[in-house]
Amino acid sequence: MIPFRLIQFCGYLAACLMIGPGVVAASSPAERDLFEVHVRPTLVKHCIQCHGETEQEGGLKLTTLEGLLAGGDSGPAIVREAPDESLLIEALRFESFEMPPSGQLDDPTVSGIAKWIAAGAPWPDRVVLTPTPTISEDDREWWCYQPISDPEVPKVEDAGWCRNEIDHFVFARLTENELTPSAEATPDRLQRRVHFALTGLPPCDASPNAQPQGDWYAAQIDSLLGHPEYGEHQARFWLDLVRYADSDGYNADHARPHAHLYRDYVIRSFNDDKPYDRFVREQLAGDEIDPGNRDALIGTMYLRHWIYEWNQRDVEGQWQEILSDVTETTADVFLAQGLKCAKCHDHKFDPLLQRDFFAMKAFFTPILPREDMPVADVPTREEYLRQLHAWEEATETIRSRLHEIETPVLLAHATREGVDKFTEEIQSMIGRRRRDRTLYEHQIASLASNQFDLHPDKLSEWMDGETETERQHLRGQLAELAHLKPKPLPTLPFVAGDVGTDSPPTRIPDHDGPPIEPGYPTILDPEPADIVAVPTALQSTGRRSTLAAWITDPQNPLTARVIVNRVWQQHFGRGLVETASDFGRLGTPPSHPELLDWLATRFIEDGWSLKKLHRRILMSATYRQSSTRLKDENIDSVDPQNVLLWRMNPRRLSGEEIHDAMLAACDELGPQKRAIYKNVKRNRLDPFLAAFDFPDRVRSQGKRHRTTTSPQALMLMNNKWVHDRAKRLEAQHHDTSLHDMIQAVHQQLFHRDAGPQDHQRAAQFMLSYPDNAPEQSSSGKSQDDTTKARLALLHAYLCSSEMIYVD
Structure with missing residues (x-):
């Protein structure tokens, strides 16, 4: 075996032999100390945030020796062997520029950098400075990023109080704090409570006191889970999460006549006990995973609930806000991660980087609102596209000429908001044919088209006689080739797909550098997402189905915990994690972390069944407790907010x-x-x-x-x-x-x-x-x-x- 020190020496020797003529390598120990003790830590800590890979204020980039020598708008940052002539030293001494903005550095640090310049600015070969990682080991140990565990159910001496495993976890915490649970509520209270919990309605049948003996409570729960009113009640919690509405919002607040299809889809999904992982995948990417399933396509209406201003002429700015809103909502709803704060900078409290926000946003960058999404499986879509391409090839010349003579007239006579108030750039996007637009231009032109109406039926009134004659001739030629065009597929409005098989770039505003690729929060997976290809006939990128698969992966530490906690909150008024949409440091850690993980594990094992989760919680002795406050002197000092669940919390109806x-x-x-x-x-x-x-x-x-x-x-x-x-x-x-x-x-x-x-x-x-x-x-x-x-x-x-x- 080759000794490790010999390997180090050989590597170092090879690096020295490869040093180029324009770089002075830090070869001696003294030179390396000057760089490592004074230069590297100072530039990393104080400089490259504003003069690094993604941002270069004043055109200055300080991540490499070449960048220092080239300098920025004011000239070279350093002059080798002449520290007093170097702008970097002037700035650090506060003699001209005053850097860093946070305050002047101590004299030993500045003197060390001056000595380094005087020594010829030796720089280790191939070293590119990067920011200190903002994700610490302490961050990685935060509870919600840990794998979901399957803890053992505590053994307790409960005198027969526990009814299922949930109660063991709760009773153990109560015992630790010298508290005891409340007595069970009366049957009539329980019946009213569980009816409202599952259906949002009062009981309509007789009091349980008048029912036959037996486990009437379990039978009641099973019956209510089968009622159609169950889905109607559960849907309202989900609609709050996804900000469902039947109007656009803002001042105009126009109606969305097809939005109700999504509401009814959610109700059906809950009543059918659709597995939660399937429910999530349909909403994020139903068009990619099951394009022939009408319900799966309706699920993508999740991507259409953003607010929209119909007369907003800054279409590009509004589009970026829409994509950001979808990104933030997805992180909140499914992952309980407050990504919004990372939109402008790395999160100040949570290990969520600005890059994470835009990597998540990149999954949604290619989305396109659709009012004509085909409802057809892949073979049908493939055959349709084959015929359509044949017709397009045969009619290309005709359609190109028709566009030339019709489109300018149509746009000039556009009604409602019209076209002329858009910027010239956007007007140009609108005026181009679909095939001549970039993917991004088609997104912007499509969004802008919501603000005006075209009237092709009036073209004959607006055209001169010669042009109208040509137009009619071309229309006649097009009609003769109509037999080549495929029959229209059934379509669905108010859904979402992708703008094509590729995506417009995703960039961090005001930052140079390559586009951001789709990815997940760095703390969970630092590598770019491996996008799974979808059939070409779908004309989609596969990005959203890739994200959906990652979110619903049983190994994802967030998804199951988040939905289990939401259901717990629904029944107890407070989640095991009180901040149900924020599992970060600004939120509240779980009161019963082992119980949360145990429930999440069972939830996945049960096939992501929400009905089974409801049943398990409602069958517990914890849920059946009376809401009467105990006469216990310890409560006010130990648990006045009932976090440990020593009684049921009364609640006001919604x-x-x-x-x-x-x-x-x-x-x-x-x-x-x-x-x-x-x-x-x-x-x-x-x-x-x-x-x-x-x-x-x-x-x-x-x-x-x-x-x-x-x-x-x-x-x-x-x-x-x-x-x-x-x-x-x-x-x-x-x-x-x-x-x-x-x-x-x-x-x-x-x-x-x-x-x-x-x-x-x-x-x-x-x-x-x-x-x-x-x-x-x-x-x-x-x-x-x-x-x-x-x-x-x-x-x-x-x-x-x-x-x-x-x-």
């Missing part, structure tokens, strides 16, 4: 749940009546839902705000829609006694029997109701005082805390 529960109480909950089907107009949200914290759907929302405000109370008290529900409820019980009405309404609204106190309070309310002027009904007849009092009582029930809270 605006959609309140809306739907009122409809259900009045037997008005027919098809498409639920709040999930309401049109979401970003600039004009439904007033009732908006009062109860419905998001504007402009940015991804991992958890809604939960406010308690006066407008909410006023909305419930004064809103006509709520009053109408009270009237409907009164009409159902108009001919019943007060006692029977109270009994029935308590079952409808609160899912419990009315007790003596409830009847007493209702009677007192009726007796004390003020004798005001008669209210006019729609028929014009006065209502008697009893009816008015009953209406007011029912309205109070609809607005009560017991109605709008679940415990």
